Amino acid sequence: MIGTEFLKGQGLGNQLFCYITARCIAKERGCAFGTAGQEQLAVNIHSKKGMYFMDLDLGERIPDEMVPGKEAGAAGAPAESGQPVSGPVLSGQPARRLRRYEEKELRIYQSTSFHDMEHGCYVAGADENLHSLPDDTLIYGNMQAESYFSRYRAEIREWLRVKPEYDTHEFTRDNLCILNVRGGEYAGNPELYLERRYWMHAMKNMRRIRKDMEFIIVTDDPEAARKLLPGLAVYHSDLDRDYVMLKNAVYLILSNSSFAFFPA
Structure with missing residues (x-):
């Protein structure tokens, strides 16, 4: 064993x-x-x-x-x-x-x-x-x-x-990119927290794929995410919903968090 x-x-x-x-x-x-x-x-x-x-x-x-x-x-x-x-x-x-x-x-x-x-x-x-x-x-x-x-x-x-009753494609669209922003203890640690420049560059690259690309955030820390990227819709819900949103996304911009690896 x-x-x-x-x-x-x-x-x-x-x-x-x-x-x-x-x-x-x-x-x-x-x-x-x-x-x-x-x-x-x-x-x-x-x-x-x-x-x-x-x-x-x-x-x-x-x-x-x-x-x-x-x-x-x-x-x-x-x-x-x-x-x-x-x-x-x-x-x-x-x-x-x-x-x-x-x-x-x-x-x-x-x-x-x-x-x-x-x-x-x-x-x-x-x-x-x-x-x-x-x-x-x-x-x-x-x-x-x-x-x-x-x-x-x-x-x-x-x-x-994922069990069928928890699986959803509500946020699965060809022109939607989900940003998985890791906050929490990362937000107060500059060695870990990804700065705004990282996300802006990533979104710029996504717009090269599709000019009409839209962006939303899935995060464990809505307050930190809104400060980091004001103007983007921020989502944080139960564990299953956050996981499934990442799993079924067409486009993703990931952070340095292990949570998103397998759903992505």
């Missing part, structure tokens, strides 16, 4: 990268797939409802006593909505511990940023060791290198299929 753990407070974009990468590595290695912390999926500062708009196959449910460094019942509080867990529970007599593997990372310390001076600028390429991990391993890290999952694009589309 190869799997990963959904961590408390982790954003949905990062969780989907961990889920997709671990599932693809398990498929590649011919191993069973499982997940720990299933009650934490899609539960964060943006939403407490859990993953209600997809039927994700989370694989085998890994109990706390099998997670390295955890004791039974130590995974944290369950989702406020009573998010159900899924999949058969892995069990053994006696219970076995899984191996923990941390994806390799590199941090560059540079004087152009207070954050990077203290913590280092996080840089992650592909960790080739993931492709040869032994059975019974949980993978931790950002896990965002495309080489981990690019060969399974068709399967990923099926895994991440």
